[in-house]
Amino acid sequence: MSTTGGTSTAGRASDPRARRTVAALQQALLTLCATTSPSEIDVSKLCRAAGVHRTTFYKHFTAVSEVAETIVADLLERIDSTPLDPEHGYRAWLDELLAQVARRRGTYSHFLGSDGDPAVVRNVCDRLVRRTAEVVPPSEDPGSADVLVHTLAFASYGLIEAVIANEDLDVAASVDAFVGGLPTTLRQQSAAA
Amino acid sequence: MSTTGGTSTAGRASDPRARRTVAALQQALLTLCATTSPSEIDVSKLCRAAGVHRTTFYKHFTAVSEVAETIVADLLERIDSTPLDPEHGYRAWLDELLAQVARRRGTYSHFLGSDGDPAVVRNVCDRLVRRTAEVVPPSEDPGSADVLVHTLAFASYGLIEAVIANEDLDVAASVDAFVGGLPTTLRQQSAAA
Known part of the structure; x- marks a missing residue:
């Protein structure tokens, strides 16, 4: 290990x-x-x-x-540095990440996904969790906010793997479908972008 | 590696x-x-x-x-063998997985999560993807079905990490909230259970 x-x-x-x-x-x-x-x-x-x-x-x-992490450094960097606030919105952040993934699909496909490098995947997921925590509204019940952060962050990682695996995927339509399934508070924030 | x-x-x-x-x-x-x-x-x-x-x-x-995988073998086994069909429903499958995670939280916490073993996490996620593919309805566009399978499977992994991290979490309520956010076809299937 x-x-x-x-x-x-x-x-x-x-x-x-x-x-x-x-x-x-x-x-x-x-x-x-x-x-x-x-x-x-x-x-x-x-x-x-x-x-x-x-x-x-x-x-x-x-x-x-x-x-491997130096090779996907531009993705890690984009997750961390793309603005993600009510003004820019969750959706714009996700759009930018996935556009990057689509552009460098061939390279990322070696490290992300089932035959990739689990440690690199973990690093990507940890960063997605950290950034997602910035947009999930605080809740009286910290547990339920944590559920939302984790399900949303890992779901967005699933979206990354789907974009890598499907060259012909309509990325914008996929983000639409994904954001359409979000809780209302987050969807409003996305629409504001 | x-x-x-x-x-x-x-x-x-x-x-x-x-x-x-x-x-x-x-x-x-x-x-x-x-x-x-x-x-x-x-x-x-x-x-x-x-x-x-x-x-x-x-x-x-x-x-x-x-x-490590032999230690979490009971979780891997439960992901694979718990019935998951329109009759039993996605929700019953998820309930059973998360009940198992809550019961063995202390043990799983060493291997799943940010400080865990990325290879074990990957194995859990791969199995979740395989099982989730069984319930996502086929689509004319294989790409969009694949997006749903991957986002849903990784989101359910996020739910597992949230259950591990939050001892006081109301697991049933979390599953409710999660299933409530699913696309209608899957929610109906869950309700049928």
Whole structure:
């Protein structure tokens, strides 16, 4: 279980040599993923494919999942940084996430989904939970607010997997159907966007 | 990324010596989980705590996640075997799953959730997706049916995490609220139960 929930900052390394190492590892991981599930790629296999020494690997990362996370970093970043408030609305946030997923479907498909990297999936879900908590109205019963946050956040992750799995999906119509099923308070917020 | 999506049958080993080995590993994993996130428990650490030789470990399992899966096997089993058809209904299936989660909250909390084992979470989600696909009505547009299957299945996983995280949660009321938000066709099916 040498997986990790954290996100490495190695993808943004400033030293040119470090950047080359990270780029070589990212490229090797994508190449290996074309034929192998990421759960079957260990540090030795990745280092061999990238021509990077294990010692060098461990200077930047603690697990293969962290390299995967640098590859989906733009999705993680978008989840975190896209505005999500009554003015912009939940729907606009979701639209922007899913447009990003549709654009980079081919790359994300290696890491998100049933044959992907469970640690990366978890990281995406944790961020969706954190952001979703910002829009769910507070409730007298914290448990019921928590139910709404968790069901909504994981449902939106399900939407991401559906977009990845179905190239011909009408993403806007799917978001429509999804938002149409939301509780009224959230739907109003979405309409206000 | 030495995780695995499969389920070992080692938990049901018939040889008494094998059963003792598996039980020792399960007990050691639960003990370690009281103080350590499962993602930080590797095969060496688990074997040391269980007093089991690594060679013996690899006779039964390929990764620590597989031991974790034998501990949550009753949940996986319930997802798979609880009847789920128009007669019994989606709601009865969900009620039964969540009652099981509430009963074994303390144990499941080590493996499901943010600090749990992402590979076990993935396995639970994959099974929820498979079962949910049985109740979502076929659509002329396979993509939109797939969106419904994925959002609903992951939302129900979110409900599981909410039940685990909130000891005082009114589980029946949460299922009510969840089912109340379902598309009409599924809600009718739930009401028929």
